[in-house]
Amino acid sequence: METRVPFLDLKIQYQQIKREVDEAIQRVVESCAFIKGPATRDFENNFAQYCGVDYCVGVANGSDALYLALGALGIGEGDEVITTPDTFIATSEAISLTRAKVVFVDINPQTYNIDVAKIEQKITPRTKAIIPVHLFGQPADMVPILELAKKYRLKIIEDAAQAHGAVYRKKRVGSFGDAACFSFYPGKNLGAYGDAGAVVTNDPALVERISMLGDHGAKKKYIHEIEGVNSRLDSIQAAVLSVKLKYIDEWNEKRRNNAQLYTELLKDAPGVITPFELENTKPVYHLYVIQVDNRDELIPKLAEHGIATGIHYPFALHLLPAYQHLGLKEGAYPEAEKVAGRFLSLPMYPELSESQIEYVCDTIKSLV
């Protein structure tokens, strides 16, 4: 059967803003200021303001944002960094790239974010930082995390790659940590038309270090104080992002409405667990993820009905071949392991229609 409900549809959104985006791209092309031009600076200012922080440094992608933030905070060999095993590998990869050790803490089975009650037991004298991930657009519980950071003098780097605009206690995520990292991968809530990312912070010294690290260790051209990497936000992507930033709140609100409708329609579906919202938060549903018992049978049946789905993520990170060297066996993080076998991501994007959501929910209810 043809696809009746795609998992994601980036074309509808482009059609709605086509003229503005095309003009913004054209302006950059005509200016020929492709790298670190005014379009990049404009977006950095716009995005910092949006997040409620003083500074934003555009970088090449969200993975680099994490690596550069850790590096700029001085994290490296001999250090330990705590994060969740239930995230995209970019989070833990960034830790390993600095040569620090990845230390996982299991997730809270309701929020799917790092279990704040289990962090303290993993803190050692080598622990330097915690990376909470606002998974699926749901804010991590930042207050207890910030208390631990204060008590043990740890740095906090928010991985906000899936949570542009999500609100925790009346403030947007990205404004809580020493630094916060965003991805503008095309499918993210705020997506570029290629790879792009950013670090936001209130610390001017950190801004300087991140910019330097991301520009071959040079503050001034050809004066390389250290070795760095090439990781810059290019002007065309920045121009696209500035256009899209004007609509992000409206799009996030539509995602939230879609999520609410899904949750309402699925509440009597046997065995289906719908997302939980932490008190005092406004999640932005980068993904709408349910738990089901028979996921692996359900996916092909939904596909037969023209419904595309995904799994985010099929494995808890510590069980992947990439982390075999950590020697963590099955059972090490039972909550993360359990949901990895039960998670099912349903179609989610702002332009999804009510009738599409009804069709998805009716089909699920006829199959579970």
Ligand SMILES: *Cc1c(COP(=O)(O)O)cnc(C)c1O
């Ligand atoms: C997408 C993502 C990243 C990486 O971002 P890229 O722009 O793809 O490099 C990091 N962390 C999380 C949680 C993500 O979802």
